[in-house]
């Protein structure tokens with residue numbers, strides 16, 4: 026397996042090291058190439074993602090990313106110029122974000138019941154495309170726009186992916202989350218697309234929720250969800266809520282997927298570079314390890330993925346909440362479990 030590794034910033038390198046430890050136990054054929062991209066490179070050279078590097082990345086089977094973002098770099102430079110550029114250039118139109126409450130994990134709800142959902146977030150459109158601008162900057166009449174882009178092609182392919190995911194899961198339920206009562210232009214496109222594609226999947230029950238109500242139900246009744254499909258911005262926000270109710274952001278994995286298979290898909294924890302805890306060796310690497318599990322599944326290695334996921338499930342069911350482990354200790358435990 027040719028794997029490109031982008032550790033990135035903050036806790037990124039710390040959690041990626043543990044992800045690779047576990048990967049090495051289950052997939053001995055990994056050939057990892059590390060790419061120095063992120064805050065340090067930008068500060069040193071002004072480079073974010075040179076075309077030559079992007080071309081090299083395309084030659085890999087998959088990419089493992091830590092996180093980007095640094096308090097010493099103006100907000101948006103790394104997020105847009107590196108992370109979103111990777112997602113857009115590599116056509117990662119599906120941002121897959123499972124959220125499952127594992128045995129032994131305590132969420133905020135006293136009696137949550139079973140929580141096992143998958144958020145299918147659109148990854149290359151919406152308000153993240155940079156479609157906007159500023160007029161009369163630094164005047165009292167400054168005007169800023171950030172226009173959400175939604176194409177029939179882009180919405181259809183992610184909605185279809187979500188239905189296919191739902192068909193493969195026992196509950197066969199899909200919820201569209203949007204804000205169709207206010208964002209009527211984009212909302213209509215999303216609603217019509219879900220309705221049209223649903224005719225091809227008669228076994229799937231379909232629900233709709235406005236994103237504000239969904240945010241409430243994610244907290245009060247997360248067990249009602251199976252597969253969720255939503256746009257780039259709503260998916261970014263609700264997947265952090267889903268992470269919080271299933272034990273925290275340190276457990277939330279994601280895959281940025283080019284479902285056409287043309288480009289390598291990229292796997293990363295849902296969280297960011299966490300500058301508040303960077304360098305302390307206390308970040309939970311489990312989200313990265315579960316992202317490695319998604320990577321293996323994506324590459325058609327279900328048995329290796331199963332070992333990784335089983336290691337995480339066992340570790341979580343036996344963790345002592347009173348004795349938090351350090352980043353490397355969690356990685357060591359998971360590597361031993363996955364390889365044993």
Ligand SMILES: NC(=O)C1=CN([C@@H]2O[C@H](COP(=O)(O)OP(=O)(O)OC[C@H]3O[C@@H](n4cnc5c(N)ncnc54)[C@H](O)[C@@H]3O)[C@@H](O)[C@H]2O)C=CC1
Nearest residue numbers: 092093094095104274275296297298299300301302308309
């Ligand atoms: N995919 C990416 O590369 C992402 C990058 N970012 C960037 O990361 C930087 C920090 O963003 P924040 O909004 O603070 O979000 P964040 O996800 O980095 O951190 C939010 C909170 O969660 C905690 N946390 C995050 N990961 C953790 C882990 N593995 N174990 C234990 N605690 C963990 C942090 O300590 C912090 O208190 C910003 O520059 C932001 O733009 C944010 C989200 C995603």
Ligand SMILES: CC(C)CC(=O)C(=O)O
Nearest residue numbers: 104105108109261295297
């Ligand atoms: C920094 C953003 C572009 C990414 C983010 O928050 C996410 O994908 O969850």
Ligand SMILES: [Mg+2]
Nearest residue numbers: 261262265295
């Ligand atoms: Mg986010």
